[in-house]
Amino acid sequence: MPEQLSEEERRYLLTLARQSIQAVLNRNPKPKINLETLTPALRQNGASFVTLTRKGRLRGCIGTLEAHQPLAIDVQTRAIQAATEDYRFDPLSPAELDQVKIEISRLTAPVPLVYDAPEQLPARLVPHRDGVVLEDGHRRATFLPQVWEDLPDPREFLSHLCLKMGAPADLWQHRLLEVSIYQVEEFSESDQE
Numbered sequence: 001m002p003e004q005l006s007e008e009e010r011r012y013l014l015t016l017a018r019q020s021i022q023a024v025l026n027r028n029p030k031p032k033i034n035l036e037t038l039t040p041a042l043r044q045n046g047a048s049f050v051t052l053t054r055k056g057r058l059r060g061c062i063g064t065l066e067a068h069q070p071l072a073i074d075v076q077t078r079a080i081q082a083a084t085e086d087y088r089f090d091p092l093s094p095a096e097l098d099q100v101k102i103e104i105s106r107l108t109a110p111v112p113l114v115y116d117a118p119e120q121l122p123a124r125l126v127p128h129r130d131g132v133v134l135e136d137g138h139r140r141a142t143f144l145p146q147v148w149e150d151l152p153d154p155r156e157f158l159s160h161l162c163l164k165m166g167a168p169a170d171l172w173q174h175r176l177l178e179v180s181i182y183q184v185e186e187f188s189e190s191d192q193e
Contacts, residue, residue: 003041004185005041005042005106005185005187006039006041009039009041009042010104010187012038012042012072013071013072013075013104014102014104014187014188014189016031016033016072016075016076017050017075017079017102017104018097018102018189019031020076020079020080021079021080021082021083021092021097021102022094022097024080024083024084025083025084025092025093025094025097026094030076030080031076033070033072033073033076035070035072035073038070038072041071042070042071042072043070043071043072044070044071045067045068045069045070045071045074046067046069046070046071046074046075046106046107047063047064047065047067047068047074047106047109048063048064048071048074048075048078048104048105048106048107049061049062049063049064049078049104049105049107049144049184050062050063050075050078050079050081050082050102050103050104050105051082051102051103051104051144051146052082052083052092052100052101052102052103053100053101053103054096054099054100054101055099059089059092059096059100060083060086060088060089061082061086062078062081062082062085062086063078063105063107063144064078065107065110065133065142065182067107067109071106075104079102083097101188101189102188102189103146103186103187103188103189104186104187104188105144105146105184105185105186106184106185106186107131107182107183107184108182108183108184109182110131110133110180110181110182111180111181111182112178112179112180113125113179113180113181115176115179116176117176118172118173118174118175118176119173121154121158121172121179122154122155122158123154125154125157125158125181126181127148127152127154127157128145128148128149128152129183130145130181130182130183131143131144131145131181131182131183131184132157132158132161132179132180132181133178133179133180133181133182134158134161134162134165134172134177134178134179135177135178135179135180136165136167136171136177136178139165139167140165141161141162141164141165141166142161143157143160143161143164144184144186145183145184145186146184146186147160158172159172
């Protein structure tokens with residue numbers, strides 16, 4: 001994992017995410033990001049997921065696994081998408097924003113996980129640490145490490161991830177899939193309170 005972000009950097013990203021969502025919901029231009037004034041960690045290319053919860057329940061979550069733009073810009077992009085483009089939910093309304101908590105996950109680059117037989121896969125995963133990407137042909141899905149809180153059993157975790165990918169739940173038990181793992185630095189507005 002790269003060096004952790006400072007409290008100030010975390011606060012900046014959380015504020016940027018909230019202000020960006022608020023601007024877009026109110027049909028205003030999103031805040032401009034002056035990269036030259038940011039720390040190296042915020043200017044460096046980074047991959048992130050932004051998760052929105054309301055009363056403890058998921059309200060939107062979108063991210064990327066590939067670091068292809070500065071972290072600050074990536075967080076801004078994912079925050080807006082989580083609020084307006086998550087196909088599982090209606091777009092967030094301006095009135096809901098005050099009830100929503102924002103969580104940001106900064107990802108390490110995914111690395112392939114090598115295994116020789118399906119029954120080996122659950123034991124190769126480290127619950128509560130590994131984010132997991134499953135790929136099967138054109139299908140692909142990921143669960144952030146935070147999902148282990150709801151699905152602590154590796155077999156159940158993999159079955160739900162197969163379903164998310166649009167495959168049968170037991171697909172991972174019958175053939176080798178492309179599997180990658182990554183870790184996250186996760187922080188949220190509730191950490192700042």
